[in-house]
Amino acid sequence: MKILLIGSGGREHAIAWKLAQSKDVEKIWCAPGNGGMSREFECIPLNVADVGTAATLAERLAADLTIVGPELPLVNGIADRFAAQNLLLLGPSKTAAQLEGSKVFAKRFMERNGIPTAATIGVFDSADEARKALAAVEYPLVIKADGLAAGKGVLVTSSADEASEFITRAMEKKEFGDAGKQVLFEKALAGRELSYIILTDGKTFISLAPTRDHKRAFDGDQGPNTGGMGTYSTNDILPADLKATILNEVVKPTLDALAKEQIAYSGFIFFGLMLTPDGPKVLEYNCRLGDPETQSILMRADFDIAKACYDAATGKLDASVAKWKPEASICVVMASEGYPGDPVVGKKIKGLPEAEQLSGVAVFHAGTRHEDDGFYTHGGRILGVAATGGTLGEARLAAYGAVDKIQIDGAHYRKDIGVAAPAADETAGTKAALGTQNG
Ligand code: AMP
Ligand code: GLY
Numbered sequence: 126m127k128i129l130l131i132g133s134g135g136r137e138h139a140i141a142w143k144l145a146q147s148k149d150v151e152k153i154w155c156a157p158g159n160g161g162m163s164r165e166f167e168c169i170p171l172n173v174a175d176v177g178t179a180a181t182l183a184e185r186l187a188a189d190l191t192i193v194g195p196e197l198p199l200v201n202g203i204a205d206r207f208a209a210q211n212l213l214l215l216g217p218s219k220t221a222a223q224l225e226g227s228k229v230f231a232k233r234f235m236e237r238n239g240i241p242t243a244a245t246i247g248v249f250d251s252a253d254e255a256r257k258a259l260a261a262v263e264y265p266l267v268i269k270a271d272g273l274a275a276g277k278g279v280l281v282t283s284s285a286d287e288a289s290e291f292i293t294r295a296m297e298k299k300e301f302g303d304a305g306k307q308v309l310f311e312k313a314l315a316g317r318e319l320s321y322i323i324l325t326d327g328k329t330f331i332s333l334a335p336t337r338d339h340k341r342a343f344d345g346d347q348g349p350n351t352g353g354m355g356t357y358s359t360n361d362i363l364p365a366d367l368k369a370t371i372l373n374e375v376v377k378p379t380l381d382a383l384a385k386e387q388i389a390y391s392g393f394i395f396f397g398l399m400l401t402p403d404g405p406k407v408l409e410y411n412c413r414l415g416d417p418e419t420q421s422i423l424m425r426a427d428f429d430i431a432k433a434c435y436d437a438a439t440g441k442l443d444a445s446v447a448k449w450k451p452e453a454s455i456c457v458v459m460a461s462e463g464y465p466g467d468p469v470v471g472k473k474i475k476g477l478p479e480a481e482q483l484s485g486v487a488v489f490h491a492g493t494r495h496e497d498d499g500f501y502t503h504g505g506r507i508l509g510v511a512a513t514g515g516t517l518g519e520a521r522l523a524a525y526g527a528v529d530k531i532q533i534d535g536a537h538y539r540k541d542i543g544v545a546a547p548a549a550d551e552t553a554g555t556k557a558a559l560g561t562q563n564g
Contacts, residue, residue, distance in 0.1 A: 126431060127152040129183050131173055131203075132194025133159045135458070135491035135509035136416035140194060140430075141166055142487065143423040147431035154186055160500050161490025161508075176203040183212050190215065190435050193392075199412050200226035200273060204392075215438040216392040217412050221383065224394075224410040228269045228278075228309050231410050238382035241374055241406045243267065243399075246310035252296040255308055259288055265313035270295045272304025276340070276352045277465070281313055316401040318408070319362065320418045321371055324433060325380065326442035327390050331433065332372075334425045334449045335363040336418040342465055344541045351465040352506060355542030358421040359453040359517050371398065371405050379410075391437055417456045420489050420509045424454035453517040455524045455543045456509045461492065462535030464505035468492070472534045474500040474507070480527040485520075486512045488527065502533060517543050 126149050130141055138161055144150050145165070156179070158168030171179060174197050183191045191207060193199055193216040202219035216222075223230040235242040246262060249255035255268075268291055270278030278301050280291040295305030318340075322333040336358045342348035363371075375396055383390050395411035395418070414422075423430070427448040436442045461468035474493065477500060481488050489511060492504020510527045514520030521543045528538060 126150050126189045126435060127154075127187065128431065129154045129156060129186055129188035129191040130158075130194065131156050131171065131179060131191065131198060133157050133162075133173075133491075134194065134416050135456075135489040135506065136414055136419040137194040138162050138489040138491070139420045139423045139487075139509070139511070140192065140414070142489070143426060144192075144431045147429045149429065150431045154188070156182060159490050160493035160495035160503065161488070163495050173198050174201055176201050176206045179203055180206045180210050180212060183207065183214075184210060189213065190438055192216075192434055194413065194416075196222065196225050196273060196411065196413050199392075213435075213438050215434050217390045218388070221388045221390045222412040225412040226273060227271050228409070229271050229307055232309060232311070234382065234386075235407060238378060238385075240378050240382065241404060243311040243314050243406060243408065246312065248307060248309050250307055252292050255292045255296065255310075256289055258310065259285055259292075262288075262310065267311045267313050268292070268295075269309045269311065270301045270305040271307040271309060272301065274301040274304045276350060277301065278304055279350065314399040314401050314406055314408070316399045319398045319400055319405070320356070320415050321363075321376070321396040321398055322414060322418065322422070323376060323394050323396075324437050324442065325390060325392070325394060326437040326440045327383075328440065329442050329444040330376070330380065331442065331444060331447040332368070332376075333447070334358045334422050334454075335360075335368075336415070336421050337362055338415065338418060339539055339542055342460075342537075342539075344539050349465055351460070353415065353417045353458065354460065354539045355455070355457045356415075356417045356421040357453065357455040357517060357520070357543035358425055360449075360451065361517075367400070367405075371396070375405055375407060391440070416491075417458055417506075417509045420456035420487075420511045421454045424456070424487065424511050424513050425450045425452065450513065452513045452515060453520045453543075454511065454513045455517065455520040456489070456511040457524045457528055457538055457542045458491075458506050459508045459510065459528065459531065459533060459536050459538045460506050461502050461504070461533075462537065464537075468502075468505040469535055470502045470504065472502045472536070474502060475532040476530040480510065480530040483512075483523060483527050483530075485514060485523045486510070486527045488531075502536075507533060507536060
């Protein structure tokens with residue numbers, strides 16, 4: 126099988142790394158890929174927003190399958206374009222991708238299909254209307270820009286001033302472009318979050334290993350929201366009864382609703398869940414794999430994902446194919462100075478070979494560039510340093526041991542990835558060993 130993989134992040138590096146382990150995969154092209162991917166795979170320049178050029182590329186390469194990492198091409202209709210040209214692609218149609226591309230679309234879909242989610246307070250088309258509505262709301266309040274905003278379009282706040290300022294930024298200063306034309310107010314939910322991702326061919330599905338993301342920039346969940354500063358995966362975060370509830374109340378109702386509304390779906394569905402005392406509720410749908418969830422998930426995957434992706438794209442997914450290593454996994458993101466704001470880039474990355482040779486460790490590149498004398502930083506999130514271990518504590522030690530080998534001027538990373546884990550006995554030892562933590 127010859128596969129074209131679209132995207133350039135740590136998620137795509139992990140996908141390519143895992144695809145390459147399949148005996149059926151003869152060739153992987155990455156478009157555009159990144160510095161780290163270019164060392165292992167043939168990378169081809171591509172503006173991922175341009176779905177027409179992507180289709181021309183897949184046709185020219187005679188790729189057997191195209192896998193799409195990021196949401197933008199999906200929301201722009203890459204699946205429809207490929208289908209029109211008889212090219213095989215794994216990913217939902219433009220209509221289906223609205224589940225991620227429009228928070229209002231997703232909310233209405235959940236409401237009319239009885240899928241548990243935070244209650245809507247209102248949807249507003251102008252800053253004046255939205256500000257007027259602030260007078261009557263209870264705090265904390267959640268405000269969401271309707272469209273794609275790279276993880277920055279959501280505010281959870283207890284401050285009316287902050288809410289008003291966010292409305293100005295989204296709707297008047299248009300910081301998120303067209304994504305901020307409409308805003309949604311919803312009730313804030315409390316609980317722990319869980320990233321639950323499935324792969325589906327539209328009829329059947331497999332659940333991927335559960336993960337938890339750390340979205341805030343700094344330790345102890347402080348600072349601004351980011352695309353994700355690190356993830357971990359253990360079986361402990363998903364007891365069997367919780368999994369059954371998620372499947373019965375969220376996953377199956379979503380698939381049934383898609384079928385009922387005649388929205389064909391192949392690809393990944395990412396359920397961003399809040400585990401509330403009243404049960405799991407959907408904070409968001411994504412129409413793709415998560416980044417950096419994928420890095421932790423694929424560290425544990427013990428099956429041929431190339432075959433699973435091909436089968437899902439051709440409507441022949443075998444629901445029993447997924448096998449997961451019992452070990453825990455973790456991914457620690459190293460980010461550039463300034464991230465999630467304007468990142469400082471162009472810094473030399475030192476110590477990669479020393480980190481990569483550690484047992485159980487894989488270093489996935491995101492914002493990197495390869496030069497003759499090594500790697501340089503080239504984006505906000507630079508590397509995802511991933512590891513497995515018998516326990517989450519062991520995985521943490523391995524990953525942070527690798528992080529310690531890597532030097533990048535000004536870079537920052539969270540020291541508490543995987544600490545807020547459920548099994549206290551596993552984390553207690555690591556907290557002491559790493560000398561960190563706020564709990
Ligand atoms: P979203 O992009 O919709 O997943 O939102 C990004 C983050 O904002 C989520 O991962 C949560 O941490 C937070 N969030 C979103 N919606 C809510 C909500 N209704 N209540 C509390 N936190 C939320
Ligand atoms: N890490 C969250 C996301 O990929 O949306």
